[in-house]
Amino acid sequence: MKNKFSQLNKFNINLPEVRGVIKKNFELSRLSWLRVGGPASVFFQPEDEEDLCFFLSNLDSSIPIFVIGACSNLIIRDGGIPGIVIKLGKNFSKIKYNINDISVGAGCRDSYFAQICAKDGFDFSFLRTIPGNIGGAVKMNAGCYGSYLSDYLIGLTLIRRDGSKFDLKASDFKFGYRTSSIPDDAIITNIKLRKNRNDPLMIEKKMIEALDNRNVTQPIKDLSCGSTFRNPIGRSSLGNKLDNDHSLKAWKLIDDAGLRGYKIGGAMISKKHTNFLINTGKATAKDLEDLGELVINKVKKNSGIELIWEIKRVGIT
Template sequence: MSKIPSPRGRLTKNRSLNDLTWLRVGGPADYLFQPADIEDLREFLRDLPADVPVFPMGVGSNLIVRDGGLRSVVIRLGRGFNGISVVDNTVTAGAAALDAHVARKAADAGVDLTFLRTIPGSIGGAVRMNAGCYGSYTADVLRKVTIVTRQGEIADLRPEELNFRYRQTDLADGAVVVSAVFEGPLGDPGELHARMAAQLRKRDETQPTKDRSAGSTFRNPAGFSSTGRADDVHDLKAWKVIDDAGMRGAKVGGAQMSDKHSNFLINTGDATAADLEGLGEEVRKKVYETSGITLEWEIMRVGDPLEK
């Protein structure tokens, strides 16, 4: 690999990523960089040779890192990138701020960003993946995002420049989200907190929140909406076609499709990334055989398989 700059922040060579993902699997990154501040990040990216790949990583809540690891510099933001401030109905949050914390602090100030409360992840990931639930999406409330480009330049982007889609945006490769500005409708703080508490109860009743998972494994199948609307309206649920294929509770090694919610892929304790991805692919195969539907992964899978 080309010569790597020496930053003020923490740079670790051959850093295993398995403890940085919710599924607790994954091989090493060539380097893990945790910048001290935005200027440190900017200078590092500016000086990093152009042939060195960059992978921005949040809290690893929606991610499988394959067992062979990542041939890139993984950038993970921490302190200095997790501030949250509220003025009127405008919320500014650092990319490392947890979605749940942003929702709570916004509610304290009477700003409704309650849909973020049950989303496991950080604001950078929410922007990049257009995270959403309960019919609300990040795209609905985002007003501005600040990034550091792969060339080390700081830029502000408007929502229309991101071309938001279901779990997708057009952020450039290697661009690192550092903060975002949201506008939410005003509401009563007590009512907003009560709504979030109800959402949490419902989530805990229906999802395996105490297991090692990465949220929904597959997208709900598109093109099956009785309303005729495109893509974001899904009357047919992934868990239903997984159940119909007989894959609820299915296992490969230490990986299992949850008995509680069959669209949740869980690490029962000793799964490898290959177990998890292999089980997911087996589910996709069985669903296609039984229903003709090709499920699309919602979990991001990156890196190299382990060489045998």
């Protein structure tokens, strides 16, 4: 423990005075969907965009920053994240209907956004079952049931590491299957989405079906980050060309390698869905990452195919 903290405290961090919340040595496992991970040297929840810009423009440029959303696609390593971890709070969750688009704060929960829009006849039902925040959904180009965030994205507000703020168009970035070209040190604060009208009853029906479907096929009550590995062939949201070929599913490759229910420490390959890596209760980030690496090796030996992590691993061991 002593070692871990001495490493994290190597930055003699002089912090700008802000209106938001700052906490030192903040345990990130409290926020992580997998309930693992060490502390952030500094955790910062800005009050608003102005506060965030001020903080960044007055922060020593050698100090690394990392933005988290709901941590539903992250394994935060046991040694934590050195530097500043930024999380957007409730003031970044506003939803506004404009004449030509819908604007939503990057800290808004995907499922909440989908439900509010549904009542007003805007169909973002695919977001109902994705547990992250809108900012994370843009960065990851989250999607399911044939829809991807980038299919509706018109523009976004970004704050760069030096505190400068930009309003950019979706076409300024590249989006692919679970990827985007948004720089890692840029913070999305707000996005604009195309209005996608549908009958509210129809949207509600789609959302209930999606929830039921997840419940039957996925271990949604376990601690996980959803799909651990990318499907070797996935749909690119730009063009639909690869959409029809789903012959190579990561879960099938993992199952064929005999890994259903396989465990390392408290980490386990779900028996219900083999592309879900779960924390059975006492897993460390190391257990989870080691198990993921073991899966990659065994699947490679068994099928010749190298799986690629969809979950991001961040921080130090």
